[in-house]
Amino acid sequence: MAKLKILKFPSPKLRIKAKEIKDIDKKIKIKIDDMFETMYDAPGIGLAATQVDFHYRLLVADVSSEQNEPLVMINPIVNKKEGVAINQEGCLSIPGYFGDVERAKTIWVSYLDGLGNKIDSEFDGLLSVCVQHEIDHLDGKLFLDHLSEAKRQRIRKSIDKEKRQRTKSSKSNI
Ligand code: GNR
Numbered sequence: 001m002a003k004l005k006i007l008k009f010p011s012p013k014l015r016i017k018a019k020e021i022k023d024i025d026k027k028i029k030i031k032i033d034d035m036f037e038t039m040y041d042a043p044g045i046g047l048a049a050t051q052v053d054f055h056y057r058l059l060v061a062d063v064s065s066e067q068n069e070p071l072v073m074i075n076p077i078v079n080k081k082e083g084v085a086i087n088q089e090g091c092l093s094i095p096g097y098f099g100d101v102e103r104a105k106t107i108w109v110s111y112l113d114g115l116g117n118k119i120d121s122e123f124d125g126l127l128s129v130c131v132q133h134e135i136d137h138l139d140g141k142l143f144l145d146h147l148s149e150a151k152r153q154r155i156r157k158s159i160d161k162e163k164r165q166r167t168k169s170s171k172s173n174i
């Protein structure tokens with residue numbers, strides 16, 4: 001297994017739309033293992049392939065506190081959404097920033113598991129939030145895109161400033 005590098009905002013690669021997976025081959029299975037290692041190490045409750053620069057429709061998640069309920073979703077499709085829920089979200093690609101995002105409360109999703117079995121599931125609560133957040137990544141969307149323009153600007157400016165200061169100190173640190 002290998003830990004993968006997570007792309008950070010504002011990498012343009014986070015905006016790439018992921019392609020459908022046609023065949024769950026060895027390469028995909030290795031990627032799934034590596035994504036779990038990367039997600040558990042971070043730690044995070046979900047990880048989309050897009051975040052590790054692999055632009056195929058694959059995500060992993062585990063919202064359990066024991067890290068013993070791994071979920072793999074390949075080519076997920078949301079068939080139905082119901083209700084509204086607002087939750088504070090964060091993202092491993094935007095570390096240190098959080099925002100309240102409005103999403104559907106309940107979702108019904110079709111996907112393939114890691115063995116290629118077709119699954120139809122209903123998600124609610126944190127797993128519903130997480131799956132919607134990860135599917136957004138596969139479409140090149142970030143939780144920032146759901147915030148108000150003002151809040152998004154504030155976060156973008158703060159990240160720009162952080163980056164400028166890192167550049168400055170690396171120059172003065174010889
Ligand atoms: O670890 C994560 N926590 C989280 C919290 C609230 C809503 C969504 C998430 S997903 C995030 C990991 C991540 O960035 N996945 O793409």
Ligand code: NI
Nearest residue numbers: 090091092093
């Ligand atoms: Ni994320």
